[in-house]
Amino acid sequence: MxxxxxxxxxxxxxxxxxxxxxxxxxAVVGAPLLGRELERxxxxxxxxxxxxxxxxxxxxxxxxxxxxxxxxxxxxxWLNEPVDRVTSRLQLGPFTSGGPTFTASLLCAFGxxxxxxxxxxxxxxxxxxxxVAWEIPATVAILMTDPIHIPGPAVMRIVxxxxxxxxxxxxxxxxxxxxxDYVLSVERSGGELVVTYLPASRFWTExxxxxGLFLAxxxxxxxxxxxxxxxxxx
Amino acid sequence: xxxxxxxxLVVIMAAVLVLGFDGFCLFNLARAKEVRFLPKWxxxxxxxxxxxxxxxxxxxxxxxWGADWGG
Numbered sequence: 001m002x003x004x005x006x007x008x009x010x011x012x013x014x015x016x017x018x019x020x021x022x023x024x025x026x027a028v029v030g031a032p033l034l035g036r037e038l039e040r041x042x043x044x045x046x047x048x049x050x051x052x053x054x055x056x057x058x059x060x061x062x063x064x065x066x067x068x069x070x071x072x073x074x075x076x077x078w079l080n081e082p083v084d085r086v087t088s089r090l091q092l093g094p095f096t097s098g099g100p101t102f103t104a105s106l107l108c109a110f111g112x113x114x115x116x117x118x119x120x121x122x123x124x125x126x127x128x129x130x131x132v133a134w135e136i137p138a139t140v141a142i143l144m145t146d147p148i149h150i151p152g153p154a155v156m157r158i159v160x161x162x163x164x165x166x167x168x169x170x171x172x173x174x175x176x177x178x179x180x181d182y183v184l185s186v187e188r189s190g191g192e193l194v195v196t197y198l199p200a201s202r203f204w205t206e207x208x209x210x211x212g213l214f215l216a217x218x219x220x221x222x223x224x225x226x227x228x229x230x231x232x233x234x
Numbered sequence: 235x236x237x238x239x240x241x242x243l244v245v246i247m248a249a250v251l252v253l254g255f256d257g258f259c260l261f262n263l264a265r266a267k268e269v270r271f272l273p274k275w276x277x278x279x280x281x282x283x284x285x286x287x288x289x290x291x292x293x294x295x296x297x298x299w300g301a302d303w304g305g
Contacts, residue, residue: 125271128291132280 019096019142022072022106023134029068030113031126033060034225038121054230061114061222068110072103088174090182090198090206092145099207101141104214109134111221118225137217141210149198150209153184158193167193252285259289262297269296 034057037043047053080089080098087094096102112133116126144150156176167175167186174181175193180200187194259281263269269277269292277296280288 120272122271124295125276128280128295129272129276132284132288132291135284 019092019138021097022102023109023131023138026068026106026109026111027113027116027127027130027134029064030110031117031130032123033064033114033117034229035113035117035121035123035126038118039123054226057226057229061226064110065107068106069103072106073100076102086179088180088182088198088200089203090145090200092142095145095203095206096141099203099211101207101211101214104211104218105134105138105141107218108137108214108221111218111225115221115225118228137213141213144206144210149206151205153196153198156195156197158195160188160191160193255286255289256281259292263292266297268298270298271296 037046046056049056076098080094083094084098089095089098096105109130113126113130116130116133117123120126120129158175167188169175169183169186171183173179174183174197175186175195176183176197176199178200182198182200182202184196184198186196260278263274263277263281266274272280277292281292282288
């Protein structure tokens with residue numbers, strides 16, 4: 001089972017398509033919002049109504065954002081709830097596919113899609129650009145979930161009794177004795193086991209840091225789109 | 235710490251793969267008369283930024299298969 005232990009290349013490979021889902025979904029939803037309007041010329045009709053175009057955009061944005069939040073928070077929360085009871089939510093898969101970070105990364109890709117659609121004026125190009133741009137914060141988030149930990153992992157020393165049988169990083173009940181802790185490594189040192197791990201309570205700290213990164217982009221990009229559209233003199 | 239010989243081999247193979255594929259895509263992009271949906275420079279950025287997805291996206295979406303070739 002060691003090939004499925006944390007940090008293994010195989011697990012990372014499995015996780016790549018999994019972590020790509022919010023980016024693709026957000027880009028596919030966000031890019032056509034303004035991209036198709038500009039591409040097909042339908043903006044001439046939409047922006048000449050009595051409703052100001054800024055309010056038209058804000059309404060569209062809030063409706064889609066509401067839908068994405070419901071999808072991200074409610075659907076993924078419901079889907080992950082049974083899994084969270086048996087594994088550590090700090091592992092890459094559960095961490096990125098559940099919790100506020102998932103919703104925030106979805107909104108981040110959506111915002112990038114909206115802005116790319118406005119700037120590039122074509123739907124497919126905007127989708128591709130938004131997804132590739134989304135990969136930058138997503139890569140930072142993945143690096144922060146696995147090799148880099150802010151704040152650093154906790155260390156526990158356990159005195160060995162009867163040679164510490166079956167002590168490994170991928171034990172089903174973590175060696176720390178608390179379900180939900182994410183054990184990074186177990187090393188023997190003399191008569192002790194040195195366990196490096198992330199406590200289960202770390203989940204919310206890390207969600208807040210990564211979610212904040214995504215959310216900042218998710219606020220800036222549609223804001224920029226609204227501002228650009230407001231300033232534009234047709 | 236000196237890296238194990240097979241690690242060096244894996245790194246060399248990965249480098250050959252990345253340089254080969256990205257090189258092919260960029261060469262193809264440079265020779266193409268016109269590309270679809272995005273400007274050429276943006277396709278180049280996308281190809282370089284995300285291996286192998288960027289290159290695959292260029293070849294499947296951006297490359298204009300029907301157009302004449304420059305040269």
